[in-house]
Amino acid sequence: MKKLSFLFFLFASAANAQQLAPLSVQKIMRDPKWMGTSPDEYRWSADSKTVFFNWNPENKDKSQPYKLNVASQKVDKAEKEEAEKSASINYVYNKDKSLGLLEKGGDIYLTNLKSKKETRLTNTLERESNARFLYNNEIVFQRADNVYQLNFSTGELTQLTNFVKGKSDAASPASRPAGRAIAQGTSQQDLWLKNDQTALFDIIKKRNAEGGNRTMGRGRGFGMVNDNVKPRVIKPIHLEDDFMAGLTVSPDGKYVSYRLIKQAAGNKNTIVPNYVTASGYTEDINGRTKVGESLSTSTTYVFDVAKDSVYAVNVSQIAGIKDLPDYVKDYPKQLEERTKKNEDRKVNLNVVNWNENGSFAVVSGRAQDNKDFWILKLDPTTGKLTLIDRQRDEAWVGGPGVSRDVKWIDNQRFYFQSEATGYSHLYTYNVNTGEKKQLTSGKWEVQQAQLSKDKSTFYISGNKEHPGITHFYKLSVNGGDLVQITSMKGGNEVTLSPDEKWLAINHSYMDKPWELYIQANKPGAKAVKITKSTSAEFDSYQWRQPDLVSFKNRYGDDVYARVYPSKNPHPNKPAVVFVHGAGYLQNVHYWWSQYFREYMFNNLLADNGYTVIDIDYTASSGYGRNHRTGIYRHMGGKDLTDQVDGVKMLVEKYGVNPKNVGLYGGSYGGFITLMGLFNESDTFRAGAALRSVTDWAHYNHGYTANILNEPFNDPNAYKKSSPIYFADKLKGDLVMLHGMVDVNVHFQDIVRLSQRFIELGKDNWELAVYPVEDHGFVEPSSWTDEYKRIFKLFENTLKK
Structure with a gap:
């Protein structure tokens, strides 16, 4: 590290000998590389002995991979392949974590984590993804839009679903629940914009009077057939014109849940003209829609594998689904019309979230008017939804960590964040007892929370000390005292090592850009600065600490x-x-x-x-x-x-x-x-x-x-x-x-x-x-x- 730093200082001194003061617009608005480039993209090796990161201390065209040996605190350049090979792998584990699944190149691989032996489970032209273990150690994965189950001890591969794109020749309620009508014609938003445009601009009024507003033109393999074996038949479920998302299999393999997304129809995309182009012609960039245009809608379904049947989850069951926002009271006619219609608000449900053994399913959802976020129990046998928690905000539901999906601690408890007290804090819920427990409190925000590998501890980033200071804390999943681990004043962005013994800290202060520090994961441990990235020219000026x-x-x-x-x-x-x-x-x-x-x-x-x-x-x-x-x-x-x-x-x-x-x-x-x-x-x-x-x-x-x-x-x-x-x-x-x-x-x-x-x-x-x-x-x-x-x-x- 000392050798690298010495070479860097020689380079910086030679290249940036001039003093920065007095400041000028021309000096400070140059390519930011003149300042020096901070390290970023921290990732740990699987053995927790090395931190890989990108850095550019030599002021090259782009950053290069570097590595930190945690024991020696020495920094060296790294090869890209070395970083990829050594990096911690995000396996999907079985329940005792003896086996791991991984997708590589569109195929599924199984690794015995004790022997380190890797077995390729699929080798196909189609992509296999979303592989996971069932509770009985069998494997399910997705190929195209369908789910397959693999018993790797017998080699038997079973197709669980038969989703078919497009419409059936004879559509029936059994194959696909009725779709929603597509709005046609001019939207309310289009009419509103047109009237507002006319009211604002004299030129529009003038040209309308002259006969309309003027516009500018723009410019299978071979084998023997055994007729005595009847082929297995799975009833097709036709997706029509919808898009599938959130395909999930229950841990017992009995249910498959998914969402069908219906794209909004009739919306107008904006156009952004690009005038300076290689072709010499003005080229249009297809842009976004404007606020008020129709939104895509989604419906959640549950497929019962044994019964070969599917049903839609009915959001009409949700508590408060018809509640109107308070603001409509300012518009009596609108209030009267919407009260008379008494319609369900549109809701987008998230992915169905199962506990480990499949005994409990939770689904969260957000109202499209942004006023409600619900956490709901789903009974997969009936589709019944039961309220667990409701966050209602007459402005809009938000805040750090709020309206994210819940995460399970064990088969009885999951955790989530809520602004119920006015600040985003951490909560747990016990599905057996119905107990909701608040773990953090006070006039500060939990900005991030992650669960330790043994699921006994939360690691939390928050601004408890001061709104403008972030620290890294630990907290028992049962609650108790919040223990502060980092101590440096300023910003502390922590990447925890896989063995949870070390912190790679991205730290900065008001007048000092981000640098890498390393610290043992212990309260009071010293954080050691690893990188020095700013140039001599940048350092020559005494930047203010406001x-x-x-x-x-x-x-x-x-x-x-x-x-x-x-x-x-x-x-x-x-x-x-x-x-x-x-x-x-x-x-x-x-x-x-x-x-x-x-x-x-x-x-x-x-x-x-x-x-x-x-x-x-x-x-x-x-x-x-x-x-x-x-x-x-x-x-x-x-x-x-x-x-x-x-x-x-x-x-x-x-x-x-x-x-x-x-x-x-x-x-x-x-x-x-x-x-x-x-x-x-x-x-x-x-x-x-x-x-x-x-x-x-x-x-x-x-x-x-x-x-x-x-x-x-x-x-x-x-x-x-x-x-x-x-x-x-x-x-x-x-x-x-x-x-x-x-x-x-x-x-x-x-x-x-x-x-x-x-x-x-x-x-x-x-x-x-x-x-x-x-x-x-x-x-x-x-x-x-x-x-x-x-x-x-x-x-x-x-x-x-």
Whole structure:
């Protein structure tokens, strides 16, 4: 390790002899390799003696495989084949873990884990997958859409199911339960968008009056037959046009469960034009649908092998299946219509989850309106569902680990996570006694949980010490004291060795990117730093450790922030607010930010006399349910006023001039920037909005419908939350920056807002476009151009 580090330092010193200071946009927006490349993709050898990882200490074109000898703590280069051969294998074990199953190259292999002898069980052109042991040690696996059972002691292979793609010539209820009707014609969402577009733009009204809106053209083997043996017949189950998923066999081999997914019909996909292409022609990128379009639906079935019969699991049995969300009370006509219809809400059930001996089956499900998550007992003989746990949230069910499938501890207990207390915590449930037990508690979140091999201990990652610090803990499956194992302040991402004796820790701090540490899996054990990845040039600058502070917002809630004070403030005492993206994301913490470019830019701003604040506003992750859902039905509400309240704190505690405050951010941060300039113009004098959502009715369903429901069901939420409806309030100076091939927040978003500005006669805005960039910029030249414009905006408005 010492030799490798010495060579690396020689290389770094020779290649990066210059000092980084003073910072400039051109310097910090180069290809990030100038900073040095952190290690990643940690994986352990099966014997727990070696950690393999990818790293690039020599600044090559791409990272190479390396290995750490845990005993000697020596790092060497590794061959790719060596890493693959030595890596821990994720076998599917039998009950005493003497045998293991593995899929390789589409075939199934059996390994005797004592003798290490490997036997190939299948050798076919078709792919075999999802192999597992039954409780009697026989094997089941999937080939195409069907399930086969193998007795490897006798060699007998039995086909259990006969799923057939397509429709039967004489479809009958016995072969396939009746399908659902496919909606035809124009959807409610299409009508809503059309009417909204006409209401927003004068040009649409004009062209409609002239005769319609103008559009642009785009551009088997051989053998003897024994007639005395009757062939086994399995009734065919026709899948029609549906897709199969979640095929599972009960541990006793008696039942096969599966889901059939019916694709939504009649939806329109968006088109993203790509202008800079190798062909010289504009090429269309087929994009996503918009929020409010129809969703795929699924139905869960159980096939009884002995009876050769199948039935659908009836979700009408689920407690609360007809409950309407509270928001419909704001729409009396809708409430009346939906109450009268009294329809079941659409539910997607997860894979049927069996305990080890097959005596108990659990299935979880989520309502498509995002308000409910259920854990249910399934009786496979009747299809009856019995409620075990219901998580209802009038905003939307979420939080770390919540709405994931349950995992079994033993034949009696499984574990899951719930936000029932307002924070995501760990619970167990005993299927024999019906006891639900909460194992963790407090105003902190269980972010990850895994069970030890002997199933006696949980290993937990959580932010118990502080919202911005993660640690690794252990806890008995029966509950008790939570024991902290890691001790380094900052971020600790742990990869546990197969023998559970060692931790490979990916650790970072505010001003120090991620590095590999190794530690014994014992409380109080010392973590040893293994890698040193940053370049001499990066290390030549004294990067700030921002003040990590909290303040009370106007609603009395604690809001956390990073503040970058300027050592030499400009006479105007200007300030800049950086708004992180993604909404549900945490950026105020003690580890290295994923917004590393913005972190460096904030250092540059502070060097140039600005005080900078970065806020984990309402809806950021890491702070529990109320913070997570605080923007329900009003994005640009509490998340925006938190920025304003943060500025007030800067004025009171850091001496900032309230007349010279700007803000910038990308994606969700760009959205907040627009809302800030439109609706809080007394606070924000200038702003830079990058890849911004300007109208939530044009974003995707999975993200938006959680927060704002659907445009045609809850239009008020969209009108309150979309910047395009407030464009007339723009007062300060605005620069917008957007990639033209953005397949996430489409370029159309910024074009529509630009047209609004034109129709409103606004002249205090600019738009910079980036023809080759998607949502996440890639080219250093684009990053540089973008941030030079942002810096120029603040220099010209906040200092003059």
